[in-house]
Amino acid sequence: MxxxxxxxxxxxxxxxxxxxxxxxxxxxxxxxxxxxxxxxxxxxxxxxxxxxxxxxxxxxxxxxxxxVVTPTVELPAHVIIACGLPKQEKAEWIAQKATEMGVQQVIFYGADWSIAKWHSQKVAKKVARLTKVANGAAEQSHRLVRPTVTYVPNLAAVLATPNDLTLMAYEESAKRGEHSALTANLQRVVAGQTVLAIFGPEGGISPAEVTQAQTAHAILVGLGPRILRTETAPLYFLAAASTIWELQSPQRG
Missing domain, CATH: 2.40.240.20 (Hypothetical PUA domain-like; domain 1)
Structure with missing residues (x-):
């Protein structure tokens, strides 16, 4: 229907x-x-x-x-994904697919190593387009809420977003074989909390941004043993969160 x-x-x-x-x-x-x-x-x-x-x-x-009876279809915790500005049409892909997977807010930010740049005069138009994409995806996937899509100029603005837990997906953590931080931190999230997950652009996350995030108490996590593309990493994270919070939870049918 x-x-x-x-x-x-x-x-x-x-x-x-x-x-x-x-x-x-x-x-x-x-x-x-x-x-x-x-x-x-x-x-x-x-x-x-x-x-x-x-x-x-x-x-x-x-x-x-x-x-009618309102079903339980939203993730029990609120997830915000912050993505370093990607190239070409990848922002639309992320907005659409992340909406289908339960995200509450999508933030695109100008990362140190972002190849793509959004001129200030075009930001409002681009955000409006991405919001329309997210709205359509929310209807198609039978969500109860429509995610918000925003743009901020840098990581500092992302880190100022209120949340209960900040995670940064860092490929060097994966290269070093780290495989437990993501699971351990997602398992301690309780319903109603807000999780901010940060991802880099195609060029990756700069050392300065890693230091900046850690200073703000972000936890570095790997996303498995493989290196994921910038548009794939947020979806891997959302799938992992859904598995831990929904599919393995005895309280949720």
């Missing part, structure tokens, strides 16, 4: 006029007819079934909402 997000809180039995973008996709692109039902998630992450009641002469679609 198709899923859409609404921008305001709703209640059982509410009749709402759909936002233009939702109306266009459901009614025009997917050709929904009166009586058809789609899923809608309100601003408070509650799930509803919405029956299409009518499409007015001026093109507005109206639905009646029926509250």
């Amino acid at each position: 198709q899923r859409y997000f609404l921008e305001t809180p709703q209640q059982d039995g509410d009749q709402v006029t759909l936002p233009a973008t939702v109306q266009h996709h459901w009614v025009v692109v997917l050709r929904a007819q009166v009586g058809d039902v789609a899923e809608f998630v309100d601003q408070t992450a509650h799930l509803f079934h919405g029956e299409l009641l009518r499409v007015t002469n001026d093109g507005h679609a109206e639905v009646r909402l029926t509250a």
Whole structure:
């Protein structure tokens, strides 16, 4: 069943006029007819079934909402991934796939060794595009929340992000055979905490950035014995977090 997000809180039995973008996709692109039902998630992450009641002469679609049991689909802890600015279309790939895997926030930052550069005049447009990609991925993967996507100029701004645990994926840790820090730290995370995971760009993380992160109490972790591409590393991390927090947890079905 198709899923859409609404921008305001709703209640059982509410009749709402759909936002233009939702109306266009459901009614025009997917050709929904009166009586058809789609899923809608309100601003408070509650799930509803919405029956299409009518499409007015001026093109507005109206639905009646029926509250249904909201499933547990979000990661128990909030994950923020901070990615050194990658080249070409990799930022869209990361935003889309990380959303499907449960991320709460994606931060792109200008790393010391980033090859790609975002000019200040283009940042807002690029972030808007990435936000649209993440929103679409949240609908497709039946998330209850839409991740936020932001850009900051450097690692210092990333490290200022409030969190309960900061991890930095560092390839030298993997080369040295470190294989337990990631698992050990993820296992001590409790529901509701926020984990910030930092990844470098194609050029890697500079020694100065490693020192800067460690000074801010970030923990260096390896991501297995292989060296991962910049767009693969965040997904490996999210898969590992999901395995430890969800698939191995007896409290979560």
